[in-house]
Amino acid sequence: MPHFLTTQDAGFEAAFTALLGMKREDSPDVDATVAAIIADVRARGDAAVIELTAKFDRLELTPETLAFTAAEIAAEVAKVSAEDRAALELAATRIRAYHARQMPEDQMWQEDNGAQLGWRWTPVSAAGLYVPGGLASYPSSVLMNAIPAKVAGVARLAIACPxxxxxxxxxxxxxxQIAGVDVIYRIGGAQAIAALAYGTDSIAAVDKITGPGNAFVAAAKRRVFGKVGIDMIAGPSEILVIADGDTDPDWVALDLLSQAEHDESAQSILITPDAAYARTVTAAVEKRLETLERRAIAGASWRDFGAVIVTRDLEEAAALSNRVAPEHLELCVADPDALSARITHAGAIFLGGWTPEAIGDYVGGPNHVLPTARSARFSSGLSVMDFLKRTTLAKMTPEALAAIGPAAERLAISESLEAHGLSVRARLNRLNGTH
Amino acid sequence: MPHFLTTQDAGFEAAFTALLGMKREDSPDVDATVAAIIADVRARGDAAVIELTAKFDRLELTPETLAFTAAEIAAEVAKVSAEDRAALELAATRIRAYHARQMPEDQMWQEDNGAQLGWRWTPVSAAGLYVPGGLASYPSSVLMNAIPAKVAGVARLAIACPxxxxxxxxxxxxxxQIAGVDVIYRIGGAQAIAALAYGTDSIAAVDKITGPGNAFVAAAKRRVFGKVGIDMIAGPSEILVIADGDTDPDWVALDLLSQAEHDESAQSILITPDAAYARTVTAAVEKRLETLERRAIAGASWRDFGAVIVTRDLEEAAALSNRVAPEHLELCVADPDALSARITHAGAIFLGGWTPEAIGDYVGGPNHVLPTARSARFSSGLSVMDFLKRTTLAKMTPEALAAIGPAAERLAISESLEAHGLSVRARLNRLNGTH
Structure with missing residues (x-):
């Protein structure tokens, strides 16, 4: 049974705070191992990557076979059914269209004194995408990471996939292939992150690394951060559904389970002002758990971290949701737009009962890489912005410098930065004819 | 003497690579100390903060005196000269105007099938700005951190300043006060970062922490990252000047020294195709170093990390600059706009000889918190975006779900995520009348 709370109960605040503070993930401390692997790859390059791949992935590689050849890719891709290909292509087209709208504009404007100010966006030169092997090797995540990079204009895109x-x-x-990735290396773990960050003879270094991974990959990304850019370190998935009671309880049950089935540490929360509906949805979840393929995982997640909260009204539901700051938020209510206006923190909002979260995982268009573990309070999902950076621009005229230079000089002196002040004063002196 | 390189020399590539790889900063390993301080503040709250402040800052506080009162602030502020106040207000006005233009727009559009997609920006609820004490306590940095937060709409803004x-x-x-900060705590170090991230009885927790600090502050920011958002971990300052030889050598010398005077680890680089000019600027630097107040610091920086590079032409200069990815880039050339178009990586560009970098530190308008240590390859300076986050929005209609739902279901099945597929299928069945 999930946690069942009612806001009118005396113990609610304590129970809700406990729910918010719940530690869902045990991160094994692999930092020392990862540090050694990174040092080894930096020191020995290809040789280290090849040895570590033999050890961890039971795969013998050479510098020549680190990357898939075009023929190897073609042979594998030929195995994909026409239906699966069509689904992937539809997803790619929609993701591309959505992210194309995210491209920010350069700006440059002129002030009355002739000064010009603005900024310019440029893409990172090369990006590396990590794709886990085995069960969590999701083609949808390849699209969600690679397409924003391509839209941003990244010239070289590499994948590391064990x-x-x-x-x-x-x-x-x-x-x-659909997303336009340039090269795919058959390597994984901390050794792959190290190779992408520092480069080897056969693997060119990149400037930004994104994509999910296990504890070793996460620790390696933290360690190479600064040498390269990284995206977020994602935690287990979460969904919060606010429902007024008019959406089919089985639909909501399946939406809750579609997060729970990801991972035993995933969290699914239903908030509703309708206590009877809360019980109906809970029963529908139990019913579906009898037959679901991943019922062991989904059942453990729902039992340990699932929660059903009955509120006075929808306004109270929105306020609680804002304290959770969920990764995914479904608003299964009659007027989802009105309720959405009350939401201040959420990675993605799915408006109305006809918008299951799973649409956003695949074909909706928005990115499915979203902030977890309450980090939607301060961060955003993956976007083209993750593959761009802004250069600010300033161009003074003599008139502009005469107008604002003295203030800069004064502040420089107040901060005891004499050369800063002199660099302005020397130019002002030329204007004044004193030098 | 700084490093003197000429691209036509045989050893150039090796020397330039060494320059790029130069380690300028010794980061003391304070991580264990910082971990203990954070644990102490989490466990004991105010009491820990007060004890640590007595120990490190020789200042006895109580929960009531942790923050400055309005009367205390008024008494201190009254000491500021009218000229300094006017300079700060001019800076604030210009920084506010520049950053107001950065506010991104919300978007929502409708597809032919009735689906609506888009996103919405919301500010973080509360931000904490760290301001170092002592020599590096720069009022300009207060403006550069606080104003973007206010422009973004952050409701509560706290400063920690030892x-x-x-x-x-x-x-x-x-x-x-000018920037609209709500509360100023007289605390610093890792204990201040811990208090802002986790909160105490007297200090409310924030969602995002920005601002520069010493090794303890930097280590603490790394540790609380994830619990709250942080800005970059800034390294020592850098300037790269590309000059064609027509800008007064003394101006360029002062611009180079205005970074060098910050820190012995700062780096100033001149790149020019004019070898004679390179020597003239070098001589001008030496001349200024005879009398500069901070000549010990600036001299050490110039001697250890300064570089003068003579190139074949300006195109080669731009290419080298892109490999450096400097924090500050001055283009002291006849056509700075044309050269700027060749620049792919730089935190901020100052166009033309009338735009000393120091203008950007104070009154230009753009932010002076910029990516250091070559991180302009993948990151940007501070902006309103650092205090905003994006929530993606999706609203399907039955028609839209009928059109794209089957592809989502297919991909869910291919990823063995049955509940994902069922959450779509249950809705499609309703449309098909099969359920």
Whole structure:
């Protein structure tokens, strides 16, 4: 049974705070191991990557076979059914269209004194996308990471994807091909992150690394941060559904389970002002858990971290949701737009009962890489912005410098930065004819 | 003498690579100390903060005196001269105007099938700005951190600024007042970062922490990252000047020294195709170093990390600059706009000889918190975006779900995520009348 709370109960605030503070993930401390692997890859390059791949992935590589060849990719991709290909292509088209709208504009404007100010956006030169091997090797994540990079204009896009025992998911290769990825390395773990960050003889270094991974990958990303850019360190998935009671309880049950089935540490929360509906949805979840393929995982998640909260009204539901700051928020209510206006923190909002969260995972268009663990309070999902950076621009005229230079000089002196002040004063002196 | 390189020399590539890889900063390993301080503040709250402030800042506080009162701020601010106040206000006005233009727009559009997609920006609820005490307590940095937060719409803005021995910089308090900061705590170090991230009885937790600090502050920011958002971990300052030889050598010398005077680890680089000019500027630097107040610091920086590079032409200069990815880039050339178009990586560009970098530090308008240590390859300076986050929005219609739902279901099945597929299928069945 999930946690069942009612806001009118005396113990509610304590129970809700406990729910918010719940530690869902045990991060094994792999930092020392990861530090050693990174040092080894920096020191020995290809040789270290090849040895570590033999050890961890039971795969013998050479510098020549680190990357898939075009023929190898073509052979794997040929195994994909026409239906699966069409679905991936529809997803790619929609994701591309959504992210194209995110491209920010350059600006440059002129002030009355002739000064020009503005900024300019440029893409990172090269990006590396990590794609886990095995069960969590999701072609949809390839699209969600690679397409924003391509839209941003990244010139070189590399994937690192371990292939334990040589086994690869053809859909991952197809997704990479559709997204326009340039090279796919059959390497994984901390060694792959180190190779992408520092480069080896056969693997060119990149400037930004994104994508999910296990504890070793996460620790390696933290360690190379600064040398390269990284995206967020994602935690287990979460969904919060606010429902007024008019959406089919089975639909909501399936939406809750679609997060729970990801991971035993995932969290699914239902908030509703309708106590009877809360019980109906809970029963529908139990019913679906009897037959669901991943019922062991989904059942553990729902039992340990699931929660059903009955509120006085929808306004109170929105306020609680804002304290959770969920990764995914479904508003299964009659007027989702009005309720959405009350939401201040959420990674993605799905408006109305006809918008299951799973649409956003695949074909909706928005990115499915979203802030977890309450980080929607201060961060955003993956976007083209993650592959761009802004250069600010300033161009003074003599008139502009005469107008604002003295204030700069004064502040420089107040901060005891004499050369700063002199660099302005020397120019002002020229204008004044004193020098 | 700085490093002197000529691209036509045989050893150039090796020397330039060494320059790029040069380690300028020794980061003391304070992580264990910082971890203990954070744990202490989490466990004991105010009491820990007060004890640590007594120990490190020789200042006895109580929960009531942790923050400056309005009367205390007014008394300090009254000490500021009218000229300094006017300079700060001019800076604030210009910084506010520049950053107001950065506010991104919300978007929502409708597809032919009735689906609506878009996103919405919301500010973080509360931000904490760290302001170092002592020599590096810069009022300009208060403006550069606080104003973007206010423009973004952050409701609560707190400053933590240590006041060793009780000494405070009145200009810092005035800058905070001008920028609209809500509360100023007289605390510093890792204990201040811990208090802002986790909260205590007297200090409310924030969602985002920005601002520069020493090694303890930097280590603490790294540790609380995830619990709250942080800005970049800034390294020592850098300037790169590309000059064609027509800008007064003394101006360029002062611009180079205005970074060098910050810190012995700062780096100033001149790139020019004019070898004679390179020597003239070098001589001008030496001349200024004879009398500069901070000549010990600036001299050490110039000697250890300064570089003068003579290139074949300006195109080669731009290409080298892109490999450096400097924090500040001055283009002291006849056609700075044309050269700027060749620049792919730089935190801020100052166009033409009338735009000394120091203008950007104070009154230009753009932010002076910029990516250091080559991180302009993948990151940007501080902006309103650092205090905003994006929530993606999706609203399907039955028609839209009928059109794209089957592809989502297919991809869910291919990823063995049955509940994802069922959450779509249950709705499609309703449309098909099969359920």
């Amino acid at each position: 292939t334990p025992g040589g086994v690869v998911n053809p859909l991952v290769l197809l997704a990479a | 006041t060793p021995g009780g000494v405070v910089n009145p200009l810092v308090l005035l800058a905070a």
